Amino acid sequence: MSSSSSPPSRQNVVVLGATGSIGRSTLDVIRSSGGAFAPLALSAHARLADLLKAAIEYRPRFIVASDEKAAAAFDWSHLPKETTLLTGTAGLQEVASHTDADIVVSAIVGRAGLEGTFAAIQAGKRVALANKEALVVAGHLATELAQKTGAEILPVDSEHSAIFQALKAGRSEDVKRVILTASGGPFRKFTQKQLAEATVKQALAHPTWQMGPKITVDSATMMNKALELIEAKWLFDLTAEQIDVVVHPQSIVHSLVEFVDGSLVAQMSPPDMRMPIQLALTYPQRTECPAKQLDLATPFSLEFEPPDYERFPALKLGKEVAKRGGTCGAVLNAANEVAVQQFLEGKIRFTDIYRVGRHVLDEHPFEASPQLNRLLELDAWAREESNKWITCCLRQAKDQACSTT
Ligand code: NAD
Ligand code: MG
Numbered sequence: 566m567s568s569s570s571s572p573p574s575r576q577n578v579v580v581l582g583a584t585g586s587i588g589r590s591t592l593d594v595i596r597s598s599g600g601a602f603a604p605l606a607l608s609a610h611a612r613l614a615d616l617l618k619a620a621i622e623y624r625p626r627f628i629v630a631s632d633e634k635a636a637a638a639f640d641w642s643h644l645p646k647e648t649t650l651l652t653g654t655a656g657l658q659e660v661a662s663h664t665d666a667d668i669v670v671s672a673i674v675g676r677a678g679l680e681g682t683f684a685a686i687q688a689g690k691r692v693a694l695a696n697k698e699a700l701v702v703a704g705h706l707a708t709e710l711a712q713k714t715g716a717e718i719l720p721v722d723s724e725h726s727a728i729f730q731a732l733k734a735g736r737s738e739d740v741k742r743v744i745l746t747a748s749g750g751p752f753r754k755f756t757q758k759q760l761a762e763a764t765v766k767q768a769l770a771h772p773t774w775q776m777g778p779k780i781t782v783d784s785a786t787m788m789n790k791a792l793e794l795i796e797a798k799w800l801f802d803l804t805a806e807q808i809d810v811v812v813h814p815q816s817i818v819h820s821l822v823e824f825v826d827g828s829l830v831a832q833m834s835p836p837d838m839r840m841p842i843q844l845a846l847t848y849p850q851r852t853e854c855p856a857k858q859l860d861l862a863t864p865f866s867l868e869f870e871p872p873d874y875e876r877f878p879a880l881k882l883g884k885e886v887a888k889r890g891g892t893c894g895a896v897l898n899a900a901n902e903v904a905v906q907q908f909l910e911g912k913i914r915f916t917d918i919y920r921v922g923r924h925v926l927d928e929h930p931f932e933a934s935p936q937l938n939r940l941l942e943l944d945a946w947a948r949e950e951s952n953k954w955i956t957c958c959l960r961q962a963k964d965q966a967c968s969t970t
């Protein structure tokens with residue numbers, strides 16, 4: 566049952582990636598919690614002035630500047646006396662597993678979020694997981710470890726939060742499938758030709774969500790939905806065949822669960838990440854939320870349409886990787902990170918992002934049950950292979966041989 570009172574005692578929250586879009590929304594939720602939550606530690610990689618500002622406002626016991634070089638070059642003289650500065654990946658691991666940490670919000674972008682997420686799982690924490698890439702890279706290991714340590718992985722991704730909530734409507738054995746909603750991104754109506762010419766500025770103009778640049782480009786290619794398919798498989802112990810995608814441009818229905826009787830249970834709210842972030846902090850309790858609320862007094866429509874797998878082939882990669890598992894997620898994720906970065910730097914075309922992922926998946930030495938070290942080795946291999954492939958294509962830009970691989 567829902568209640569509007571605050572959780573009983575103050576919970577210490579570690580925010581990994583505190584200066585990003587999810588990190589800032591998390592701090593907003595903490596600020597509005599009336600003291601129910603307090604930041605124990607905040608981390609950032611590059612925008613250290615923002616981290617310092619947050620440290621001055623929130624007075625956490627620790628801050629972590631994960632880029633050691635940037636940390637060494639920064640002027641910390643205004644850091645509050647009660648705040649200790651830690652650096653590097655070791656700093657992330659230290660705060661994520663700290664005895665006094667109750668909840669770790671994993672909001673670093675990309676594979677870089679893996680170490681902090683695993684440290685929190687190893688320490689048996691509640692992990693409010695936004696960093697879907699950790700599950701894409703090593704979902705089987707993360708879920709296995711959580712079972713061993715008793716860590717709770719609660720989804721922050723809005724679709725997975727919706728599924729988490731909708732699953733409460735029935736028994737797990739009666740679930741037929743889950744249906745992830747996708748806004749369709751800024752290129753929902755683009756032709757193949759327009760997609761090939763899409764600019765960085767266009768890709769970063771998401772119609773419904775304000776997010777960091779990497780996930781915004783992932784939404785435009787629909788690789789984000791591909792990564793979410795894999796994330797859903799691990800979070801909810803589903804088969805790839807039990808996960809579908811529907812395009813829903815309004816981003817109000819955040820996902821649906823279909824039970825065997827054909828009943829669809831959905832969760833609805835305006836697109837505002839503070840809602841799923843807060844639920845991951847307060848669950849099983851619900852409290853008043855600073856997020857926008859749905860106004861049913863003003864008429865609005867909800868549309869749904871099937872995704873176009875030809876214009877957005879990244880979706881096929883997601884299905885394939887969810888089915889094959891093993892090393893596939895690690896290499897697809899690494900290839901995508903490299904390709905998105907190269908696209909953002911104006912070096913490759915929008916449609917090349919998929920081609921890099923396809924190439925690396927096809928070329929990689931598949932293994933069905935890799936350990937973490939092997940996944941990290943393959944992550945490094947996939948980055949190198951992606952860069953090689955891109956360099957080859959750039960060099961032979963006018964050569965048909967490269968553009969037809
Ligand atoms: P962002 O780019 O806005 O913020 C990223 C954060 O990670 C920053 O604090 C940055 O300092 C830190 N960071 C970047 N590189 C790092 C590195 N190498 N090592 C350590 N820290 C590093 O990203 P975001 O949009 O907040 O997304 C964060 C995560 O949440 C991603 O995994 C994304 O897929 C997921 N997510 C985001 C949203 C959203 O609405 N933004 C929604 C669902 C899921
Ligand atoms: Mg999402």
